[in-house]
Amino acid sequence: MESKNRTVITEFILLGLTQSRDMQLLVFVLILIFYFIILPGNFLIVFTIRSDPGLTAPLYFFLGNLAFLDASYSFIVAPRMLVDFLSEKKVISYRGCITQLFFLHFLGGGEGLLLVVMAFDRYIAICRPLHYSTVMNPRACYAMLLALWLGGFVHSIVQVVLILRLPFCGPNQLDNFFCDVPQVIKLACTDTFVVELLMVFNSGLMTLLCFLGLLTSYAVILCRIRGSSSEGKNKAVSTCTTHIIVMFLMFGPGIFIYTRPFRAFPADKVVSLFHTVIFPLLNPVIYTLRNQEVKTSMKKVFNKHMA
Template sequence: MEIENSTVVTEFVLLGLTQSQDIQLVVFVLILIFYLIILPGNFLIILTIRSDPSLTAPLYFFLGNLAVLDASYSFIVAPRMLVDFLSEKKVISYRGCITQLFFLHFLGGGEGLLLVVMAFDRYIAICRPLYYLTVMNPTACYVMVLALWLGGFVHSIIQVFLILHLPFCGPNQLDNFFCDVPQVIKLACTNTFVVELLMVFNSGLLTLLCFLGLLTSYAIILFHVCRSSSEGKNKAVSICTTHVIVMFLMFGPAIFIYTRPFRALPADKVVSFFHTVIFPLMNPMIYTLRNQEVKTSMKKLLIRHMVC
């Protein structure tokens, strides 16, 4: 279906995060700091894992993919948000809105599935260590990563397909600072109950089930670790705790946004801001700060390049 034939609206006006100039200035500086400090840190994580032969375990392979996903995710909303802060009229074309929405859910869905894969990796490593090298072989790891990228694509394309079939012929003001499913659907010139229900099942229910599944799996892992007396007990607890922290940062806001009817709440913009701008840049850093091997390799890499 051609976009021009499915809608009269050719652009959307973004109302932004806030109308307060003071708050906008604070948010602008905050995002700029994150981009100048933490984003290069994510690229350093990727470079460290790629260049250090000792970091070849599946855990570090998945951590590198997490850094790639989060770094890519951070380019979807924040750069345009910075530009909009300096513009009087915040406008995004219909095609640009759909594109932003697609990549938002493509990468977000892929990251959610990656956390499931990382939980499976930790379960095999801690609860079934004798089978670890057999199950988590390089081929299996690449297949899992390919599957999560494909899963994110399918998850996103379903939502885009449903939205492209909606007519937009009236108001074009999005009460947000980016294009997302709840705000876009509310502007359609038709009854969207069925579409909203499908969106809740596609995003909300799957997100909630993944979250509960991950919570249960880590509870089992931690219970198994606490009963054991192995030397790596503290390290296993530290790694699993890190995974749980990132899991809450990833799924908590998503559950709040997508598992309820698409009605505006006062906290929506704040939750969306942390979910799309702040947390993606922080997730790999949380892993790094709690992983001694990566920190040591990173220091060696920096020292080697400074000496050179």
């Protein structure tokens, strides 16, 4: 008889996004095209912000880090998923599964906290402009950056530790195209009610509270700028609208996946695809397309290196 906490399973079989071969090839081509068009844009954003002396404001500092986080996040799931589309048997080792899960929530948690920091930055800039340079000084920005990395690490390591304590003795088929908490937990050969509850509090409650906090903060900001001058008002509204769009793209799928009991729903895989592959690469692009300063700098960098 195996001891309670001993892991018997050494690998998991991923059932993938769909069992249809034609659909797999279609999704493979679409994601590959999207991946190789949008991903370089994220690195261009980072390079532009770091190389342009005019983009030193905290807003651009955090935007550069968002692009870096999202680009890193996109490497966790997409490359392996593309390889698995062409494989007959989609297998991931137990350690590989835990590693994927850790980095998924480490970077995802860090990004969620980064959006909170960016909302705080906009609140100070719009509602407390005279205190902006004092509050959002370089030292404070780096401290916030360190805090969000630490927050993402703590958020992720708690989940990993809880999963490592579970026994896995079969079956070993994960009904998804990557390793995530809801599917992995359901394979444990023990009662997981308490662990699921802790996971919902850790991921679900954190996601929901961040979302509601951000929604409230932007509502306050938009109310405060109603009486501003036309030029300043339009710029502030444009910036806040961009943040709100990204906020819904980031937290909407997370709330759907993590704030409910871990039961399979028909839309789970599609939501997970957008949450782990599509939206992370789009977030910095949405910011950039609505920011004239960054667009102008990117054109200069592109023309300089293409000349």
